[in-house]
Amino acid sequence: MDGFERRTSIKKEKILNTSAALFKKNGIKKVSISKIAKEANVSQVTIYNYFDSKEKLLHEVLVYYTNQMWEIYHKLIEKPISYEEKMKQLIFSEAQIVNDVHEEFSNYMMEQYKIPGNFIERLYQEKALPAMMQLVQQGRDEGFIDPAISDTAIFVYLQMFSDYLQKGDAIEQLVPLTEELMKLFFYGIAGKNDN
Template identity: 70%
Template sequence: MDGFERRTSIKKEKILNISAALFQKEGIKKVSISRIAKEANVSQVTIYNYFESKEKLLYEALIYFVNQTWEEYLEIAQRSIPFEEKMKLFIFDKGQVASHLHEEFYNYMMDLYKTEGNYIEQLYQEKALPAMMQLFNQGREEGFIDSNISDTALFVFLQMFSDYVQKDEMGDQILPLTEELMKLFFYGIAGKGESKKPD
């Protein structure tokens, strides 16, 4: 990559970073290209040269957000800490982030997730699911997950959850319940996990 390509790449990432942050916080309709250009300290022409339209920028910003979120989850999953500590981080930190997504951005993401062969589903199947199964193996080894629960049962449970959230009418119901659903997912209805926030 030469100097021009590197500068272009850095500029595009800055635009995506700012766009994703604005869309998450303020929604889609309220955020204009001119606002993004001002925040990113670039011209509107530059944004259109890179992304052609607001719709394409929105899509790329969503992919950027999904990739960043995945990297953050993976970093936690790979830490040398007990399984239960990882679960607390997922629930209290990442769960709160998800629950504060603007409804427009969340619905856009869920609409994409419902399309066949979409990027989010590919990421889930190819990277997230194998990483989660490794994490569950750690939970078994530490006695947090019942060793009698097979990988097949866990996979079916995860797939049921994935299929459910893709239903048309589920988006509005799930978003405000994100933290509760994560607790239910990891601790079950018995609620054996500690509920206090980690230090």
């Protein structure tokens, strides 16, 4: 990568990072290109040159933000800590993320998730699902997951969550229940057994 490409890449990343922070905090409608330009210390023309429109920028922010979240989860899954500790950290980080993201931006992400073949679905299928299955295996190895439950059954269970998220009204129902659903997902309806 030559100097020009490197500077361009750095500027794009700064614009994406700034936009993500603003959309997460303020939603989409209240964030203008001029506000993003001011916060990122670039011109509006630069933003339009790189992204053409606010809609295209928003889509690129979604990809950027989703990749950031994936990296956080992936690092956590790869940490050399117990399955139980990973579950605690996953539940906590998921609840924290939901609380930190403006409802309008969250709704946009869910709307994009409903589009067949979307980026989030591909990331889920190609990276997140295999990582979850790796985590399931760790849970089995450490005695937290019933060995009588097959990987196929777990995959179907995961797919049900994924399919439900693509329903039209899912977001309104799920956001207030995020922490409970994460606990239900990891510990079932019997809850966590401390014994």
